[in-house]
């Protein structure tokens with residue numbers, strides 16, 4: 001038996017920061033536009049090497065016209081924020097319809113996962129559990145219809161698990177959670193090493209899978225020398241664990257980080273090259289969140 005590696009991407013374009021001026025800055029830097037080339041390059045490699053990955057998507061990225069946006073369940077304040085973002089940004093900042101074909105080329109390797117419909121998060125002012133659950137249910141329905149495959153996993157925006165109990169009553173999902181939900185001290189060790197994913201089976205058949213943020217730049221968006229050095233250590237440790245243990249490791253990243261500087265992309269592609277080699281040798285196996293959830297249900301029930 002080998003280790004397992006789950007790689008999940010939070011694919012959200014400007015929706016991830018729609019209520020802050022951050023999307024505008026990233027748009028002006030060309031990150032959302034340039035992301036298309038990076039996604040082509042990345043998926044080419046994933047498909048050629050049969051690497052499985054999970055893509056947590058904001059389903060409103062696949063809406064072309066503002067009249068088709070599902071926002072009536074939202075509180076007035078967030079509704080307004082969504083509309084302002086939608087009408088103020090460029091197409092590439094909000095819409096990913098041009099990427100659908102790319103993800104449909106190898107449905108056996110790409111898991112489509114929900115990252116909500118509008119990137120609503122519980123700590124926003126006056127967000128209710130009903131509103132939050134509706135946002136996720138809308139996204140599951142819309143992603144299932146668009147990609148014509150079941151959507152069984154969820155990534156919580158900003159790792160905020162406040163309404164998890166309300167959600168699980170309605171949707172049985174494989175949910176990615178922050179490792180700190182299990183260990184209050186985890187964030188101290190996260191910088192230099194990636195903890196094994198803790199996989200917990202819930203009472204209603206849902207699973208909770210902890211995942212570590214991987215390959216993120218330093219605060220301010222720069223991949224400076226210090227961050228490069230700490231990432232190299234992180235990477236070395238992860239590779240060793242993948243080769244020597246039988247545990248599951250779950251790492252995640254925002255794909256737009258890959259276009260911030262050429263070195264981001266280069267280092268991540270090197271990592272994927274090592275993953276492909278390890279998988280070929282049988283020392284690790286890449287898996288989606290859905291597959292890891294299915295295994296947990298088979299073994300733990």
Ligand SMILES: [Zn+2]
Pocket residue numbers: 010012016115119156157158
């Ligand atoms: Zn997000």
